[in-house]
Amino acid sequence: MAYFTTVLAHFFGILALILLLVWILHFRGEIDLDNNEASHIFNVHPFLMYFGFVFFAGEAIMAYKTFNVEHKVQKFAHMSLHVIAIVLGIVGIYAAFKYHHKQGITNMYSLHSWLGLATFILYGLQWLFGFVNFWIRGTYDSTRRSYLPLHMTFGRILLFMAICTAETGLIQVSAMLGLQIGTESRLVNFTGLAILLFGIAVELSVSYALAIRL
Amino acid sequence: MAYFTTVLAHFFGILALILLLVWILHFRGEIDLDNNEASHIFNVHPFLMYFGFVFFAGEAIMAYKTFNVEHKVQKFAHMSLHVIAIVLGIVGIYAAFKYHHKQGITNMYSLHSWLGLATFILYGLQWLFGFVNFWIRGTYDSTRRSYLPLHMTFGRILLFMAICTAETGLIQVSAMLGLQIGTESRLVNFTGLAILLFGIAVELSVSYALAIRL
Secondary structure, eight states: OHHHHHHHHHHHHHHHHHHHHHIIIIIIOOOOTTOSSHHHHHHHHHHIIIIIIIHHHHHHHHHHHHSSSOHHHHHHHHHHHHHHHHHHHHHHHHHHHHHHHHHTOOSSOSHHHHHHHHHHHHHHHHHHHHIIIIISOOSOHHHHHHHHHHHHHHHHHHHHHHHHHHHHHHHHHHHHHTOOSSHHHHHHHHHHHHHHHHHHHHHHHHHHHHHHHO | OHHHHHHHHHHHHHHHHHHHHHIIIIIIOOOOTTOSSHHHHHHHHHHIIIIIIIHHHHHHHHHHHHSSSOHHHHHHHHHHHHHHHHHHHHHHHHHHHHHHHHHTOOSSOSHHHHHHHHHHHHHHHHHHHHIIIIISOOSOHHHHHHHHHHHHHHHHHHHHHHHHHHHHHHHHHHHHHTOOSSHHHHHHHHHHHHHHHHHHHHHHHHHHHHHHHO
8 A cells, every 4th residue: 555655646746747837838938037027937936836845845755665775765865855845945935035026016915825934944944853863863862762753743744734835825826817717727726636636645655654664 | 642632623623713703703794694795695604614514523533532431422422523514514515606606606616616525525425434334333344444544544634635625715715805914814814824723733633542542
């Protein structure tokens, strides 16, 4: 079951990326942070928040247990894929602020922005605590042992929050663009479903991998 | 920890209810399914989908392990609180359709409606399978034993989906009403945060209760 759910997670992860790219490139123009067209700057945000942040974070979570390599390499992949997620996430968040600035839109007023910032800050802290405890081993063995279940629990909560934030972002864009009936509206919805199923499959893949270990 | 997270869950559950009621009654008028004013019919939807569906479903999930009564009573509470959630959820969904009909708005075009209907149908099936297997014991012991972990996993996924749907609903209403800076916007956002924290606390409370049992 761990193998099956991991394959499912990769499948929905790639599917969501394809749907997202078709949506942006076909209906919304270019993905370009240095464009004169504000909407092209904005396009960087959904692209990097999903493909940069959510997707790499999900892969990082799964890497720790399900990558078919020795455990040290799994651990390195887990740590460094999260770094990629953080770096690309920062660029993605910057794109939203740059777009707001260019268009004179207020920052941080929506529930999406609140959830997103909370998720991202907690995610950064989670990475830092993980790095200090498990990578450079800067704490006592006993601290490390009692921190491990907390690290796993927070990781699952952060995945949940990241997916929630992605769904609220898609629906906010849909509502702002006034999408109702039509291909674009359905495409955005299917992208949202694929992202949700990616999150669920990652969660299941990790639960099953842990259950096997117990 | 199971006790602490259960108390937290009740706290955030009630807090979300209070914030939701303040928002609707202070800013959006009455909650009335038989009103001439379409927006008052609509108000039934967020009220019942949270207080009827999400809140009772969360309480039902926790009842099975954390209510301080004998297990038969816990099991009865688990089953019947889910019935209350389903019944109130149906009324809440009906309110959205009635509002759409009155206003001439298309049904089922948004990601919120897709997530919501998917969650509700799967929730109904989950209840039905649970009832047949565990309440009227209409299946073999071996079927029941192998179904139990699936039932628990699906329950957690459905809780996750229900919270996601609630967040998308709040953000959709915010965007439709054009809420940006101001008290109402912040109130809706805090309601969203409280609902998210309710979901997280329910999930944690159940994980800890299960961990104790293992």
